[in-house]
Amino acid sequence: MPELPEVQTIIDDLNQTILNKKIKKVDILLSRIVKGTNKSFRDILEKNSFESINRRGKYIIISLKSNEFLVIHLRMTGQIIYEQDNNLIFGGHSDKNNNLNLPNKQTHVIFYFQDGSKLLYNDQRQFGFLEITDKNGVNHLENKLGVEPLSSKFTLSYFKNLLKDKKRNIKAFLLDQKYIAGLGNIYVDESLFLAHILPKRLTNSLKEKEIKNLRWAIKKVLKQAIKYRGTTFNNYKDAHGRTGDFINKLKVYGQENKKCVRCTKGIIKKIRLAGRGTRYCPKCQK
Numbered sequence: 001m002p003e004l005p006e007v008q009t010i011i012d013d014l015n016q017t018i019l020n021k022k023i024k025k026v027d028i029l030l031s032r033i034v035k036g037t038n039k040s041f042r043d044i045l046e047k048n049s050f051e052s053i054n055r056r057g058k059y060i061i062i063s064l065k066s067n068e069f070l071v072i073h074l075r076m077t078g079q080i081i082y083e084q085d086n087n088l089i090f091g092g093h094s095d096k097n098n099n100l101n102l103p104n105k106q107t108h109v110i111f112y113f114q115d116g117s118k119l120l121y122n123d124q125r126q127f128g129f130l131e132i133t134d135k136n137g138v139n140h141l142e143n144k145l146g147v148e149p150l151s152s153k154f155t156l157s158y159f160k161n162l163l164k165d166k167k168r169n170i171k172a173f174l175l176d177q178k179y180i181a182g183l184g185n186i187y188v189d190e191s192l193f194l195a196h197i198l199p200k201r202l203t204n205s206l207k208e209k210e211i212k213n214l215r216w217a218i219k220k221v222l223k224q225a226i227k228y229r230g231t232t233f234n235n236y237k238d239a240h241g242r243t244g245d246f247i248n249k250l251k252v253y254g255q256e257n258k259k260c261v262r263c264t265k266g267i268i269k270k271i272r273l274a275g276r277g278t279r280y281c282p283k284c285q286k
Contacts, residue, residue, distance in 0.1 A: 002074045002092045004182030005225035010091030011053050021113040022049050030108035035131035057145045057181030071131045078128035084117035145181040149218050159215045163203045171199035172274035185276045186253045191217040193252045198285045199278045252279040
């Protein structure tokens, strides 16, 4: 699933390419991907344009010239692909088949801009969605999500209060979007590894120094992942030849049965925790 760094990378790219381009036409190839009526969706977007693109957790929030908003959630396998002059800017879930013959059977919505460029929404498992909403809808979305981990609000004091009186494993807590928005499986595993904390530790068992280390680790991992354009597991490149290179920085995610790169004594183990595959070093995470 695309997490905060992947979504931020998409937004950074699109803010440089599609703002203020008039939308000529919208094709909806799979009706249920769009919330609300397809006709209303098209009527609002056609002849409209994107004024700004922002992120809240894993949600993409696009401000429209008409003062409405297009909200996109990629869920498990959503992809955003911008195509202009046979160049691609790709973001979201990795497609291991590298199917660049576009549009293809995974393409469900296409935005055609007047300059001939296109924005495609692909989704193999079809769990994601696109929705037009107003300011009240955006506010409702904002309010149901937790703190942004890279914001100034995510202080040590705030984090300690979040954890106070909670009794669940720390992996499940960090995945819960109502507490911290944007974290997913990859970056939770990597953050817990960096902080030397076992994923199955109960939140109320964490000492103050461990909480401090974990907050630092979350910020460090996310900042580094954004710097390297997120994690992708294929050979996609954008128009500038860039890929998601954080895959080369992963310490535990996807490293099961390999020797721990930190302590060199443990073998990375994979278990099922919080409904997700979870990786950790049994030697140096406590």
